[in-house]
Amino acid sequence: MKRLASVFLVVAVASAHVFAQAGGQGGRGVGGPPTGIPGGAGGGRVGRGGARGGRGGAAFDLTGHWVSIVGEDWRWRSFPARGDYGAVPLNQAARKIADAWDPAKDATAGEGCKAFAAPSVMRIPGRLHISWRDDQTLTIETDAGQQTRLFYFGVPPPGQVEDWQGSSKAEWDLGNAGAGGLFSRGGGPASGPSGSLKVVTTRMKPGYAARNGVPFSASATLTEYFDLVKTKGGVEYLVLTSMLDDAVYLSQPMWTVVHFKKQRDESGFKPVSCSGK
Amino acid sequence: MKRTAFILGTLLAIGAAVGAQIQSGAGPDDTAGLGPVVAGPDLSGSWRPNQLVLESQTAAGDLADFGGIPLNDAARLYALSWPASRQTVRQHQCMGYVTPYFWYAPANYRIWQERDQFTQRLTAWRFYGQVAQGDRTVYMDGRPHPPAYAPHTFGGFSTGTYQGNTLSVTTTHLKRGWIKANGVPQSDAATVEEHYLRHGDVITVLAVIDDPVYLTEPLSKAAMLVRMARDPDAWLYPCDDSEQIFGRKSDVVPNHLFGQNPYAREFADTRKIPLLAALGGAETMYPELVDAVRDPAASERAAKARMMPAGPPAVSRAPDPTPKDGEIHTFRVSGNVHLLAGDGANIAVQVGPQGAFVVDTGAGKLSDKVVAAIAKLSAKPIQFIVNTTFRPDHTGGNAKLQMAGADPSLTGTFFSMQFQGAGQAATIISQLKTQTRMIEQKLPAPPTDTFVEERRRKHYNGEAVEVFPQQNATTDGDSLVHFRRADVIVAGDIFTTTEYPHIDTKNGGSVQGEIRALNFILDRTVYVHDEDGGTLIIPGHGRVTDEWEVAEYRDMVVIVRDRVQALMQSGATLQQVLAARPTADYDVRYGATAGPWTTDMFVEAVYTSLKNPPKTSTGR
Numbered sequence: 001m002k003r004l005a006s007v008f009l010v011v012a013v014a015s016a017h018v019f020a021q022a023g024g025q026g027g028r029g030v031g032g033p034p035t036g037i038p039g040g041a042g043g044g045r046v047g048r049g050g051a052r053g054g055r056g057g058a059a060f061d062l063t064g065h066w067v068s069i070v071g072e073d074w075r076w077r078s079f080p081a082r083g084d085y086g087a088v089p090l091n092q093a094a095r096k097i098a099d100a101w102d103p104a105k106d107a108t109a110g111e112g113c114k115a116f117a118a119p120s121v122m123r124i125p126g127r128l129h130i131s132w133r134d135d136q137t138l139t140i141e142t143d144a145g146q147q148t149r150l151f152y153f154g155v156p157p158p159g160q161v162e163d164w165q166g167s168s169k170a171e172w173d174l175g176n177a178g179a180g181g182l183f184s185r186g187g188g189p190a191s192g193p194s195g196s197l198k199v200v201t202t203r204m205k206p207g208y209a210a211r212n213g214v215p216f217s218a219s220a221t222l223t224e225y226f227d228l229v230k231t232k233g234g235v236e237y238l239v240l241t242s243m244l245d246d247a248v249y250l251s252q253p254m255w256t257v258v259h260f261k262k263q264r265d266e267s268g269f270k271p272v273s274c275s276g277k
Numbered sequence: 278m279k280r281t282a283f284i285l286g287t288l289l290a291i292g293a294a295v296g297a298q299i300q301s302g303a304g305p306d307d308t309a310g311l312g313p314v315v316a317g318p319d320l321s322g323s324w325r326p327n328q329l330v331l332e333s334q335t336a337a338g339d340l341a342d343f344g345g346i347p348l349n350d351a352a353r354l355y356a357l358s359w360p361a362s363r364q365t366v367r368q369h370q371c372m373g374y375v376t377p378y379f380w381y382a383p384a385n386y387r388i389w390q391e392r393d394q395f396t397q398r399l400t401a402w403r404f405y406g407q408v409a410q411g412d413r414t415v416y417m418d419g420r421p422h423p424p425a426y427a428p429h430t431f432g433g434f435s436t437g438t439y440q441g442n443t444l445s446v447t448t449t450h451l452k453r454g455w456i457k458a459n460g461v462p463q464s465d466a467a468t469v470e471e472h473y474l475r476h477g478d479v480i481t482v483l484a485v486i487d488d489p490v491y492l493t494e495p496l497s498k499a500a501m502l503v504r505m506a507r508d509p510d511a512w513l514y515p516c517d518d519s520e521q522i523f524g525r526k527s528d529v530v531p532n533h534l535f536g537q538n539p540y541a542r543e544f545a546d547t548r549k550i551p552l553l554a555a556l557g558g559a560e561t562m563y564p565e566l567v568d569a570v571r572d573p574a575a576s577e578r579a580a581k582a583r584m585m586p587a588g589p590p591a592v593s594r595a596p597d598p599t600p601k602d603g604e605i606h607t608f609r610v611s612g613n614v615h616l617l618a619g620d621g622a623n624i625a626v627q628v629g630p631q632g633a634f635v636v637d638t639g640a641g642k643l644s645d646k647v648v649a650a651i652a653k654l655s656a657k658p659i660q661f662i663v664n665t666t667f668r669p670d671h672t673g674g675n676a677k678l679q680m681a682g683a684d685p686s687l688t689g690t691f692f693s694m695q696f697q698g699a700g701q702a703a704t705i706i707s708q709l710k711t712q713t714r715m716i717e718q719k720l721p722a723p724p725t726d727t728f729v730e731e732r733r734r735k736h737y738n739g740e741a742v743e744v745f746p747q748q749n750a751t752t753d754g755d756s757l758v759h760f761r762r763a764d765v766i767v768a769g770d771i772f773t774t775t776e777y778p779h780i781d782t783k784n785g786g787s788v789q790g791e792i793r794a795l796n797f798i799l800d801r802t803v804y805v806h807d808e809d810g811g812t813l814i815i816p817g818h819g820r821v822t823d824e825w826e827v828a829e830y831r832d833m834v835v836i837v838r839d840r841v842q843a844l845m846q847s848g849a850t851l852q853q854v855l856a857a858r859p860t861a862d863y864d865v866r867y868g869a870t871a872g873p874w875t876t877d878m879f880v881e882a883v884y885t886s887l888k889n890p891p892k893t894s895t896g897r
Contacts, residue, residue, distance in 0.1 A: 073333035125564035
């Protein structure tokens with residue numbers, strides 16, 4: 001009888017645990033059409049922890065129009081000046097190049113877009129339009145410099161031309177979900193949208209990591225985390241934490257953080273070419 | 278066999294149901310008062326700010342660099358009036374860091390969890406910062422925020438919840454601090470939402486500050502912390518204030534008169550940046566800024582216009598913390614001293630084995646409820662009442678509270694031989710002038726026990742209680758009461774958190790006496806750490822504070838006095854002084870254009886008492 005009771009107990013505990021595991025991330029469950037909305041049903045589920053792909057696995061909805069919030073770093077972002085590098089960890093080789101920064105010369109040489117490359121374009125005050133090109137490709141269009149960034153979930157298409165925006169591989173990063181040991185149902189919270197969009201960009205055409213001529217090289221790697229934050233008042237912010245790693249010009253990885261506020265519509269989105277044409 | 282299968286099936290169903298409940302988020306995690314089981318991303322460890330973010334979003338920055346901050350006109354004037362030498366004033370030397378300024382110090386931080394010993398639920402996050410030894414607690418157990426009349430601190434009162442993998446923290450009860458430590462103020466009405474995100478060894482903190490007093494729209498700003506592999510060995514930051522300018526009078530608070538800040542252009546000119554942009558405002562947060570300052574002449578004109586008061590007088594945008602629900606709210610301030618709020622002016626009550634010692638009796642509209650509230654605190658009768666002023670909103674309950682009490686110290690003494698009924702009601706104590714004014718104005722139940730110039734003292738309920746007369750402050754009959762063991766000062770109308778000081782020149786009030794009385798309070802206060810805690814102050818109106826708010830109030834009165842005095846010295850008439858709006862940076866916090874005490878009345882009182890100081894006002 002005792003043995004039977006212990007079997008029952010084990011079965012009950014195991015069934016609860018298995019069910020909890022199978023439930024996945026609070027409603028973003030198995031199957032269903034890809035919706036790309038927070039908490040919506042989605043295909044391509046990868047279970048607890050790790051990374052997920054595409055619109056169907058979206059941890060949150062970042063599509064729409066966003067405007068830069070320029071904070072107390074306004075001086076660097078709105079009025080870049082030669083030699084005003086702040087704490088950018090540039091090495092001697094980079095400083096030599098940056099000290100010779102001449103935007104007019106860049107424009108004449110047809111390189112006016114160097115400052116609008118992936119490592120810097122998101123810090124330039126402006127507006128973004130984010131949309132899904134298809135289920136596996138997220139697009140960010142900037143009005144400042146009229147750039148388009150393409151984030152590929154999965155393998156970027158072969159033969160992609162190297163340009164200022166490089167080649168970006170994206171995945172939904174679920175953070176620490178999946179942590180835990182015996183009897184654990186995961187280290188993540190019980191409910192709510194969860195995770196970040198992680199984007200790694202390589203193969204960028206050398207340009208500027210900051211508008212005032214701080215260079216980055218062809219071997220640079222840009223790692224970005226996009227997070228959605230919603231205030232109690234319902235205002236949505238897109239927070240971008242990024243790290244530029246460039247052994248050629250930086251003495252250590254350069255971390256920056258910027259954020260954007262969600263707009264109701266496309267008002268204010270005025271594309272201005274970086275080429276000056 | 279059938280029976281066994283049935284039991285197995287039932288258990289499986291129960292297990293599945295429990296699992297489903299857990300997954301729905303409605304399970305044990307949400308049990309009120311316990312805190313969550315899981316912590317979301319673990320923020321624990323030792324951290325330092327990212328240097329690049331720190332430098333570009335620094336807490337201090339250059340003088341007159343207000344760009345990227347949606348400050349309003351009042352905040353800009355406040356900041357332009359602020360000289361760095363303000364920090365030589367004693368109470369400013371060890372000022373703490375407000376949230377979210379907290380994360381912008383170039384020093385070490387530690388974050389850890391508080392777990393309940395028995396349930397292992399996460400009850401709180403703790404944030405410690407080396408600079409100013411800031412120590413914040415973020416409660417995760419669902420407790421409510423304190424009432425509006427509770428004291429504020431630099432760290433505020435914080436509660437947290439999880440939104441997915443984001444720790445979201447709401448902070449209220451902040452003190453007046455810096456949005457940027459070059460003079461851009463954050464008011465004590467501000468609330469802050471912080472959102473903590475972790476990516477590997479980096480924490481990103483997005484803070485959204487909502488300040489109805491000094492901001493035109495919420496200010497959002499991001500900080501970044503980098504994990505330190507080894508625990509650093511530097512964690513302390515001692516600060517003791519002291520005299521820095523020998524011989525300086527106690528009524529001196531360094532400030533720039535409007536339009537006379539010699540450093541207002543320094544940052545913009547040095548950096549070759551348009552002054553208009555450097556002066557901040559919501560437009561400097563958005564991409565259109567560069568277009569807005571493209572025309573140098575127009576930009577310069579607009580900038581100059583922003584450096585002087587303009588537009589109609591503003592009114593206070595800070596919510597009045599006084600409850601107005603027709604009930605008396607009791608709040609324990611310290612030791613055995615309590616605040617009773619809800620019937621006009623604040624009432625303080627000290628209780629103990631001897632009885633109740635009451636300071637002020639409110640407006641008298643809810644006196645029965647006041648008596649009932651005191652009875653809940655003390656089974657013994659009200660023995661003493663002190664009136665800090667004669668004003669009816671402080672003395673309106675005298676009659677009922679007096680008759681509800683008794684003073685057994687008089688029964689069977691020579692007093693009872695001389696005065697019929699001595700000891701059968703509470704004894705009301707005040708300055709003689711208070712009694713005189715009440716009799717003159719036919720106010721009921723005037724004090725029965727008076728003093729003239731020197732302190733009145735009692736040892737009551739095991740505590741030294743001192744009553745200090747203050748000459749010619751808001752009237753010629755103000756008093757302060759200091760409960761020394763609880764270390765609580767009851768300030769009467771000398772200090773309020775809701776309006777400019779009600780300086781009644783017709784009844785002997787004066788600006789110099791008001792400043793002197795505020796400094797008297799500051800001479801008796803001691804903080805626990807970096808201008809937080811220690812001696813607590815119950816103001817005549819508004820919320821409980823410590824010395825920081827008294828210092829801010831004193832600074833305001835001194836600065837307004839300096840401006841009025843400068844205008845008078847240039848020959849300005851009262852009307853010209855009023856038109857110059859010498860309170861323009863403070864009106865959003867204390868101002869009123871209607872009601873019993875308006876901004877103009879205050880300015881006129883300052884002007885009048887400077888022109889015709891009371892004869893007994895000695896000045897210092």
